[in-house]
Amino acid sequence: MNKLAKDPVNVVVAGVGGQGNVMVTLVLGNTLVHDGYFVTIGETYGASQRGGSVMSHLKISAEKQFSPLIPEGQADIVLGMEPVETLRVLKSFGNQNVVTVLNPRPIHPVDFTGSGSGYPNMEELLEQVKGMSAKTYVVAATEEAQKLGNPMLANMILIGSLIQTGLVTISQEAIEKTIRDMFPKAVASNIKALKVGMRLVSILQ
Amino acid sequence: MPNIDMDAPGSNQLFIGNEAMARGALEAGIGFASAYPGTPSSEILGSLAEVAKKRDIYVEWSVNEKVAIEAGAAASFAGIRSLVAMKMNGLNVVIDFLSTIVLSGIGKKGLVLMVGDDPAAHSSSNETDSRPVSKWLDIPLVEPGDFQEAKDMIPFLYGISEEFGTICILRSVTRVAHARGNIRLGEIPKVEHKARFENYFDPAAPMPTSIMCVPSSFRHMFQHMRLDKIREKFESSTYNKYVGPEKPDLLIITSGSGWLYSQDAVNALKAENRIGILKLGTLWPLPEKLVKSCLSKSDKVLFIEETDPFLEGVIMEYAAGFSPESKRNLFYGNHTRHLSSFGELTPDAVIKAITGVLDIKYAPRDAEYMKKVEAVPQQYIMDRLLTFCPGCPHRASFWAIKDALAMDGRHGFVTGDIGCYSMALGPAGFFQTRTHQCMGAGAGLANGFGQLHRFGFDQPVVSVVGDSTFYHSIIPALVNGVHNHSDFTLVILDNGATAMTGFQPHPGTELTAMGEPAAQISMENICRAIGARVEICDPFDLKNTTRTMLDLIEQKEGAKVAIMRRTCELVRQKKEEKPYKMKIDPDKCLGEDCGCNRLCTRVFRCPGLIWDPVLGKTRIDEVICNECGVCADICPEGAITREAVA
Numbered sequence: 068m069n070k071l072a073k074d075p076v077n078v079v080v081a082g083v084g085g086q087g088n089v090m091v092t093l094v095l096g097n098t099l100v101h102d103g104y105f106v107t108i109g110e111t112y113g114a115s116q117r118g119g120s121v122m123s124h125l126k127i128s129a130e131k132q133f134s135p136l137i138p139e140g141q142a143d144i145v146l147g148m149e150p151v152e153t154l155r156v157l158k159s160f161g162n163q164n165v166v167t168v169l170n171p172r173p174i175h176p177v178d179f180t181g182s183g184s185g186y187p188n189m190e191e192l193l194e195q196v197k198g199m200s201a202k203t204y205v206v207a208a209t210e211e212a213q214k215l216g217n218p219m220l221a222n223m224i225l226i227g228s229l230i231q232t233g234l235v236t237i238s239q240e241a242i243e244k245t246i247r248d249m250f251p252k253a254v255a256s257n258i259k260a261l262k263v264g265m266r267l268v269s270i271l272q
Numbered sequence: 273m274p275n276i277d278m279d280a281p282g283s284n285q286l287f288i289g290n291e292a293m294a295r296g297a298l299e300a301g302i303g304f305a306s307a308y309p310g311t312p313s314s315e316i317l318g319s320l321a322e323v324a325k326k327r328d329i330y331v332e333w334s335v336n337e338k339v340a341i342e343a344g345a346a347a348s349f350a351g352i353r354s355l356v357a358m359k360m361n362g363l364n365v366v367i368d369f370l371s372t373i374v375l376s377g378i379g380k381k382g383l384v385l386m387v388g389d390d391p392a393a394h395s396s397s398n399e400t401d402s403r404p405v406s407k408w409l410d411i412p413l414v415e416p417g418d419f420q421e422a423k424d425m426i427p428f429l430y431g432i433s434e435e436f437g438t439i440c441i442l443r444s445v446t447r448v449a450h451a452r453g454n455i456r457l458g459e460i461p462k463v464e465h466k467a468r469f470e471n472y473f474d475p476a477a478p479m480p481t482s483i484m485c486v487p488s489s490f491r492h493m494f495q496h497m498r499l500d501k502i503r504e505k506f507e508s509s510t511y512n513k514y515v516g517p518e519k520p521d522l523l524i525i526t527s528g529s530g531w532l533y534s535q536d537a538v539n540a541l542k543a544e545n546r547i548g549i550l551k552l553g554t555l556w557p558l559p560e561k562l563v564k565s566c567l568s569k570s571d572k573v574l575f576i577e578e579t580d581p582f583l584e585g586v587i588m589e590y591a592a593g594f595s596p597e598s599k600r601n602l603f604y605g606n607h608t609r610h611l612s613s614f615g616e617l618t619p620d621a622v623i624k625a626i627t628g629v630l631d632i633k634y635a636p637r638d639a640e641y642m643k644k645v646e647a648v649p650q651q652y653i654m655d656r657l658l659t660f661c662p663g664c665p666h667r668a669s670f671w672a673i674k675d676a677l678a679m680d681g682r683h684g685f686v687t688g689d690i691g692c693y694s695m696a697l698g699p700a701g702f703f704q705t706r707t708h709q710c711m712g713a714g715a716g717l718a719n720g721f722g723q724l725h726r727f728g729f730d731q732p733v734v735s736v737v738g739d740s741t742f743y744h745s746i747i748p749a750l751v752n753g754v755h756n757h758s759d760f761t762l763v764i765l766d767n768g769a770t771a772m773t774g775f776q777p778h779p780g781t782e783l784t785a786m787g788e789p790a791a792q793i794s795m796e797n798i799c800r801a802i803g804a805r806v807e808i809c810d811p812f813d814l815k816n817t818t819r820t821m822l823d824l825i826e827q828k829e830g831a832k833v834a835i836m837r838r839t840c841e842l843v844r845q846k847k848e849e850k851p852y853k854m855k856i857d858p859d860k861c862l863g864e865d866c867g868c869n870r871l872c873t874r875v876f877r878c879p880g881l882i883w884d885p886v887l888g889k890t891r892i893d894e895v896i897c898n899e900c901g902v903c904a905d906i907c908p909e910g911a912i913t914r915e916a917v918a
Contacts, residue, residue: 083656093286093452100286100454107532108286108452111394117695118879119658132418134532135451138540138619140636155653158645162637175882175893176656177699185885187652195652199644209895218895 068103068129069236075105075128076235077137081156082148083174084119087222091146092123094226098237098245099127109135118177120152127235144234145200146225148208149174150192157199167200168228168268169193170221172209204228206267212260220260227264231272239265277323281459289422289449290315293386293442296426297355298327299458300382303465304347305331306340308744309773310359311395312450313388317357318774321785328465333776333785336744337362341369341385345439349379349483350467353430357386360402361690361710367405373439374409374495375485379469382433384426386442388449391579392616395772397690397710399614401580402443406556410495412502413441413556414511417531419453421511421553432505436498443555445578447529447616503557511553514566520548522630523570525563525583527552529617530576537622541632558586567591567601574629575605578617604629659700662880663845663898665838666693668811669765670701671876671906672836673734675814676821677704684732684825687714687721689746691738692772693765699877705736712737712745715762719749722758722831732825733760740770740778742795747802753831754803761824762804762833764795765811767840775843799833811836814905841898850899852914854880854892860911863888868908876906 078095082088089110096106109124126133142160147153147169157165171193173186197203206228208221223246230237239261246257276295278285287295294316297305305324307317317331324331330347334340337358347354358366366385373383390396406413412432416422425442433440485491506512515535516523524547526534531551538547550566552559567573567587575584584605591601604610610625611617627634637645660667670693677684688694688705689712696705707717718735737746742764750762769775777783779793799806807824809817817836824832864870872890873883880897881890890911901914 084658085661096286096452100284103284105454106286106452109447110450117658117661117692117700118656120656132420132453132532134529134536134619135447135453136533136618138536138623138636140641141540151653154648158648158653161641161645163641172895174896175879176654177659177877177879185883187649192652195648199641199648213895 071127071129071236073143074130075126075133076144077142078125078127078144078146078235079137079142079156079160080123080125080146080148081152082121083152084117084121086121086148086174087219088121088123088148091148091222091226092125094242094245094249095125095235095237097249098241101245102237102241104129105132107133107135120155122152122156144168144229146229147196148222148225150189150196151187154192154195154199157196161199164201165199166232166234167196167203168225168232169196169203169205170208170225171205172207172221204232204268204271206264208264211263211267215256215260215263217256220256223257223260224264224267227261228268231265231268275323276319277327277460278457279460281457283457285455285457286452287419287455288315288452289416289419289444290388291319292419292422292455293426293444294319295455295457296423298323298460299423300427300430301353301461301463302355303329303352303463304344304354305329305357306334306344307357308334308337308340308362309770309776310362310388311773312390312446313357313359313386314773314776316386317785318776324786331785333778335779337365338369341366345373345378345383347467348381348383350469351380352465352467353381354383355386356383357388359396360387360389360400361396361398363387363402363405370405370411370439371409372485374411375488375491376483377437378433378439379483380434382430383439384429384433384442385439386444389443389445389579391445394446397694397708399579401582402441403555403582404580406441407586410499411439411441411556412499413443414554415443415528416448417528417551417553419448419455422448423455425511425553428511432502436502438495438498443528445529499557503559506554506557506559507561509554509559512551512559512562514548514550516548517545518569520570521546522548522572522574522626523566524549524574524576525552525566525587526550526576527555527583529578530622533617533619533622534576536619537626540619540623541626541634543626543630543632546630547626552583555583558590560590563587563590568599571602572629573601573603574610574625575603576611576617576622576625577605580613581606657699658695659877659879660692660695661841661898662878662896663841663900664692665767665811665836665841666696666701666765667876667878668814668902669763669817669836670696670704672811672814672817672821673736673763674702674704675818676825677732677734679822680732680825682731684734687717687733687735689714689735689737689741691741693736693738696736702875711741712749715746715749718760718762719753719756719758722753722760723756725759734763734825735760736763736765739764739766739768739780739795743779743793747798750799750802750804750831750833757829758831759829760831761821762831764833764835766795766835766837769840769843771840771842775840796835804831804833806833806835808835808837811838812900812902814902841900845898849917851917852899852901853917854897854899854901854904855913855915856890856892857911857913858887858889860909861889862909863890866909871908872903872906872912876903878903
């Protein structure tokens with residue numbers, strides 16, 4: 068376990084119910100706890116399988132157990148599984164130093180669909196996200212996951228992207244161990260997805 | 273889900289609070305656990321069920337909370353450590369039994385009730401705080417402040433329960449029960465459980481006696497004597513602690529989730545040298561001496577609590593009885609509006625409360641960034657309405673109910689109940705549900721509406737309930753309705769699981785909590801035995817379901833039942849491949865020119881259907897769609913087609 072440059076590191080994972088938000092924080096959290104860190108995770112739920120906005124707060128500390136909620140404006144990293152949700156989280160938890168890793172694949176809310184205003188223009192949306200982040204990595208995770216044959220692998224691609232940024236002190240080996248523990252029946256596909264995510268960010272770096 | 277019974281004492285694990293409590297129960301050597309599912313408490317029993325056989329303990333999902341606590345009490349009466357879990361709504365269901373077991377006392381082994389409260393009602397129909405029940409009914413109550421305590425308090429509580437012969441309550445809130453954090457594991461003892469109900473020796477009585485709550489007044493007195501002794505014990509409990517300077521400018525008194533939030537807030541305000549925190553873990557009976565000594569540390573006292581101002585009330589009441597010579601504190605909290613008694617407690621709420629008492633400046637974001645925050649166009653982040661999952665049978669059921677009520681034309685309506693289908697209050701169920709209260713209330717209300725014809729009432733009434741809810745609390749209402757000739761239609765949405773809380777089994781399902789074959793109780797047999805007309809339909813067969821509904825609501829008299837049976841989509845997709853390949857023919861979809869008012873994307877509104885503003889037509893989102901096939905029957909132009917997957 069290393070001392071953290073900033074303690075705690077506050078990560079918000081933003082997405083929509085059913086995307087696998089909880090799974091993402093669990094993979095990261097389990098890995099970090101086994102590396103000796105204190106981890107606290109708070110989830111929005113109730114909406115978790117029903118198309119609502121979902122976010123998880125993940126706090127990482129080398130010193131102590133923190134509360135499961137991040138105060139307003141204090142996210143260090145936003146892991147965006149969906150663009151509108153990423154912007155929503157930045158508005159509440161972003162700040163001048165926040166780094167965003169984003170999957171640009173939209174999930175259309177039923178009310179956007181019905182109202183006629185439609186989903187926001189993607190270019191404008193991404194401009195907003197970039198304007199509110201000190202640095203933004205746009206990772207086409209769903210698209211890449213579909214190429215791998217399963218859109219749910221987008222989550223592991225995003226995790227790969229996050230660790231490649233170096234913003235959280237997690238090694239590839241440690242994540243691979245967690246993958247073997249948590250998904251014993253799908254080790255190869257998840258490790259492949261992890262590497263895809265790492266590669267996509269290394270190209271951007 | 274981690275393996276809660278892993279044999280790794282001393283190791284650190286990431287556990288959800290409920291799993292920590294379940295691990296604590298294993299470390300306490302329990303032999304019996306019973307519960308009814310309810311967010312945020314469900315994982316306590318769920319995780320115990322997974323290891324029950326291996327650990328030789330008995331675990332059951334009971335039909336409702338009242339049976340759960342009575343079954344659990346029986347185990348205690350026969351000398352087995354017993355755990356009962358429920359959410360705060362369940363506590364209301366068991367109050368009657370609690371009010372008597374607190375008088376009768378328990379058996380030779382401990383009985384612990386774990387209640388999960390849901391502040392902000394993320395997944396609840398009310399927002400009540402369970403803590404006042406401790407003072408009201410004279411029950412010892414503790415509240416964990418973090419994940420480690422959620423585990424460690426369980427063996428501690430069994431110790432109290434057995435030493436003093438009383439049921440004890442552990443109250444947790446969503447952000448403890450349903451948050452995740454570090455747990456250092458302890459040892460799980462090997463316990464040889466031996467159950468026997470013998471002539472019971474009651475320490476309050478000179479002779480062996482029955483376990484009974486009478487004579488009640490005498491036993492009430494005795495419970496108060498027990499509480500006085502427990503109070504003494506709590507005075508020195510390590511679950512109560514003070515951190516901070518010896519003479520702080522402000523003393524925070526907190527418990528539960530407020531403990532970590534208060535520390536985070538003090539940390540964010542860099543006010544460690546100015547603020548002290550008294551964290552109470554054993555709340556009732558109140559450790560008065562400890563509280564008194566801490567009150568002398570500071571003139572100003574701020575209560576930080578989630579939901580009700582419980583400690584605020586009991587401590588101010590206690591302090592009011594101090595002698596006139598004692599130093600008087602200035603108290604802040606809910607009564608001074610520094611904190612709310614509704615909604616969720618957050619670090620920001622604590623920061624705001626502190627800065628409302630002490631003159632400390634706090635600005636987490638710079639002014640330039642705040643300008644960007646304010647400039648985010650609202651239409652980019654409009655709320656996402658909750659809806660049924662793509663492929664959910666409930667969407668089809670409510671579509672059929674909507675059409676049947678419309679065809680009937682007498683302004684019929686739905687009385688709702690508690691489950692995923694509660695969302696039928698909104699667009700997910702086409703606004704069909706018009707009342708929403710507690711579990712079972714929809715059928716009780718339908719009983720009453722169904723008697724009002726004598727006062728000119730002529731609207732059809734449809735009570736919609738889930739399968740688990742049916743067994744939990746609908747059967748007496750149906751008995752009442754048939755017996756008294758009440759006119760209503762009961763619709764049971766039978767999706768084969770307690771879906772909202774995580775697919776727990778119920779009396780109609782094949783397996784018990786422990787995965788053993790269950791005696792399945794047939795809901796249609798029950799309804800028929802009561803004397804109701806029963807029709808069973810598949811909601812995905814929209815035409816037939818609508819026709820059946822219409823026929824039932826137009827039948828003149830009596831309570832009738834429609835069982836709409838189709839497996840929860842989330843359960844189905846774990847077992848089977850998608851049944852259809854869905855397609856939309858862009859030549860057939862006429863979009864806004866169709867005259868259907870975009871029935872599929874404006875009314876049916878399955879998340880799998882999206883509107884393409886460029887083409888002006890509906891599309892299928894292939895990542896979201898579960899290919900259930902229902903929308904093919906919605907489209908008037910036949911543009912949506914389903915092709916069976918071989």
